[in-house]
Amino acid sequence: MTSLSEVTTSEGIVRGHREGKVLRWLSIPYAAPPVGDLRLRAPQPARPWTGVRDATTYGNAAIQHASGSRIGARTSQPQSEDCLTVNVTAPAEPSSAPRPVMVFIHGGGYVFGTSAVSLYHGNGLASNGDVVVVSFNYRLNVFGYVDFTQFGTADSPIESNLGLRDQVAALEWVQRNIAAFGGDPANVTIFGESAGAAAVTTLLATPAAKGLFHRAIAQSSPADWGLDADTAADLGRSCVEALGADADNAAEALRSADPHVLRRAAGRVFRENLANNPGVLTMMPVIDGDYLPQHPLDAYADGNAHNVPLIMGTNRHEGSLFAKYLDDLPTNPERVKKMFAQSNSVPLDRIARHYHGYPSERTAIKLGGDFIFWRPTITACEAYSQHAPTYNYRYDYAPPMLNRMGLGATHASELIAVFGFGETKAGRALTVIGGRRDLHSVTERVQAHWLSFARYGAPLTSWPEYKTTTRKTLVFDTTTRVVADIDRDRRLAWALYPRPYAPAADPAAEAAG
Incomplete structure (x- = not known):
C-alpha cells in the first residue's frame, strides 16, 4: 500500500508516493526536452503544466547504447532525448527544520x-541520515559531450558543454x-562517482555553478578530464564526417x-581514438574559455575554484572492473605499453x-586503474587543499563475494556502502557467502x-584534512585507519607523467621562451 504526496514546484504540482520510510518523486522535468531545434542547445526552462503531474515512475534515460540504461539485472529504462x-x-516523517540536501x-x-x-535510489541514505536525496539525468555522449559549436550560426547557434550545462540547470532547479x-x-x-565524480570536480571550476552547492564529494574522479578547444573541435569534425x-x-x-x-x-x-590512445577518452567537457574557462586542475591550483569543502578519494582495485567486464582502459601490459609510447615523455x-x-x-590492472583515477585524484587534492578543506580517502573493503569474483574493492564498490545497498534485498546477495557484519560496519x-x-561541512573528527605537509588519507576497511602519504613512491613517480588532456606544446612558443 502506498500513500501519495503532492508538492507544488515552480513549474506545477507533482504527485509522488511512499516507499517504506521515505517519500519519492520521480522524473520531474528540470528543463525543456532538448529535442528538435533544441538539440545541441543549452537547456531551456521547463514548461509549466496544469493539474497534477504523476511522479511515481521513472521516465526516460538519455540516449545511449541499449545496454547502458539498465536499471536492474534484466530491465532497461526507455531512452529518449527528452530525459x-x-x-x-525525502524522509516520510516531517521535520521542524529544513534538511540537508545531497545531490547525486x-x-x-x-x-x-x-x-x-x-x-542509486537513496532510500536508506535519506531515512538513516535525515537528508533529502536528489538525482537526475543529463545528456550523454554525442548529445552532451561533443563540441559542435563551430557548426553553429547566429540564426542557429550550437552551445558547448551541454552535459555540464544540464547539471547546472538541475542544481538551479534544486535551488528553486x-x-x-x-x-x-x-x-x-x-556527490558523484566516476564520470559523476568528474562532473563534481568540473562543477567546482564552472562559474555558472557558483553558489548552487556548498560541499562536494568526488568518488573515483578522473579529475583531469577536460579537452582543450582545438582537440574538441577536431573531434567534432570527425563526428560530422562519420x-x-x-x-x-x-x-x-x-x-x-x-x-x-x-x-x-x-x-x-x-x-577509434581509444584504441589508438589507451586511457584517453574523447567525450568530456571542453575548456572553451567561456562556460568552462579553465581546466579544473588549473583552477584548483590558481585558487579559482569555488573552494567549498571537498571529500575526494578512490578505491584500492579501481582497474579490476574494467579488466573483467568493460575492457576499454589500459589494464593489460599491451595497452599500458602503448599508453606510455603515446605520452612520449x-x-x-x-x-x-x-x-x-x-x-x-594483475599488476597492469593496478597500474591502469591508478593512472585513470588515483593519479589525478592526488593531483587534485594537492592543488585544492591549498585553498579549501580537503579530505582524501581510499576504500579498501570488499565482501568475500567480490573477492571470489576477482574484483576486490573495485571501481564503484564504495557505492554499496554510501547508499547502504548491502542492507537491501538485492544487496544481500553480496554477502551470501559471508561478510554481512563487516559490510554493515563499513x-x-x-x-x-x-x-x-x-x-556540517566536515566528516567526523577521526578523519584529518589532507594537507601537502602530512598527506593523510583515511582508509576504509574492516578497520578504519589513517595513513600518511599513502603509496609515496608511486605518487612521486606519477608526478612525472604529463597530464593526458593538456594541449600540445606550441614549438614556436617554446622556442620564444
Whole structure:
C-alpha cells in the first residue's frame, strides 16, 4: 500500500508516493526536452503544466547504447532525448527544520548510465541520515559531450558543454524547488562517482555553478578530464564526417539525424581514438574559455575554484572492473605499453618499477586503474587543499563475494556502502557467502562521514584534512585507519607523467621562451 504526496514546484504540482520510510518523486522535468531545434542547445526552462503531474515512475534515460540504461539485472529504462528530469527522495516523517540536501550525479564515462539504477535510489541514505536525496539525468555522449559549436550560426547557434550545462540547470532547479520537499537550499552537497565524480570536480571550476552547492564529494574522479578547444573541435569534425556530412551541411545533419544514428557515428570516433590512445577518452567537457574557462586542475591550483569543502578519494582495485567486464582502459601490459609510447615523455620503467610483478596482468590492472583515477585524484587534492578543506580517502573493503569474483574493492564498490545497498534485498546477495557484519560496519562508518560532511561541512573528527605537509588519507576497511602519504613512491613517480588532456606544446612558443 502506498500513500501519495503532492508538492507544488515552480513549474506545477507533482504527485509522488511512499516507499517504506521515505517519500519519492520521480522524473520531474528540470528543463525543456532538448529535442528538435533544441538539440545541441543549452537547456531551456521547463514548461509549466496544469493539474497534477504523476511522479511515481521513472521516465526516460538519455540516449545511449541499449545496454547502458539498465536499471536492474534484466530491465532497461526507455531512452529518449527528452530525459532532463530529477528525482527526489525525502524522509516520510516531517521535520521542524529544513534538511540537508545531497545531490547525486551518476557515472558511466559520460557515455552511458541513468539515475534510475536501483543502487542509486537513496532510500536508506535519506531515512538513516535525515537528508533529502536528489538525482537526475543529463545528456550523454554525442548529445552532451561533443563540441559542435563551430557548426553553429547566429540564426542557429550550437552551445558547448551541454552535459555540464544540464547539471547546472538541475542544481538551479534544486535551488528553486527543494524547500518544497523539506530540503535546505542553503545546504546542498553534490556527490558523484566516476564520470559523476568528474562532473563534481568540473562543477567546482564552472562559474555558472557558483553558489548552487556548498560541499562536494568526488568518488573515483578522473579529475583531469577536460579537452582543450582545438582537440574538441577536431573531434567534432570527425563526428560530422562519420555521420556522412561536411561543414556545409553539418548543422542540418546534426539536428535532423536519428538520435541513435548520430550516437553510433560518434561512437565510432570514440572507439577509434581509444584504441589508438589507451586511457584517453574523447567525450568530456571542453575548456572553451567561456562556460568552462579553465581546466579544473588549473583552477584548483590558481585558487579559482569555488573552494567549498571537498571529500575526494578512490578505491584500492579501481582497474579490476574494467579488466573483467568493460575492457576499454589500459589494464593489460599491451595497452599500458602503448599508453606510455603515446605520452612520449616518461619511460614506462620509471613508473612500472613501483608496481611489483609488472608486467603481470594483475599488476597492469593496478597500474591502469591508478593512472585513470588515483593519479589525478592526488593531483587534485594537492592543488585544492591549498585553498579549501580537503579530505582524501581510499576504500579498501570488499565482501568475500567480490573477492571470489576477482574484483576486490573495485571501481564503484564504495557505492554499496554510501547508499547502504548491502542492507537491501538485492544487496544481500553480496554477502551470501559471508561478510554481512563487516559490510554493515563499513557502511555505517562511510555513511556517518558522508552525512556529517553534508550536515556540517566536515566528516567526523577521526578523519584529518589532507594537507601537502602530512598527506593523510583515511582508509576504509574492516578497520578504519589513517595513513600518511599513502603509496609515496608511486605518487612521486606519477608526478612525472604529463597530464593526458593538456594541449600540445606550441614549438614556436617554446622556442620564444
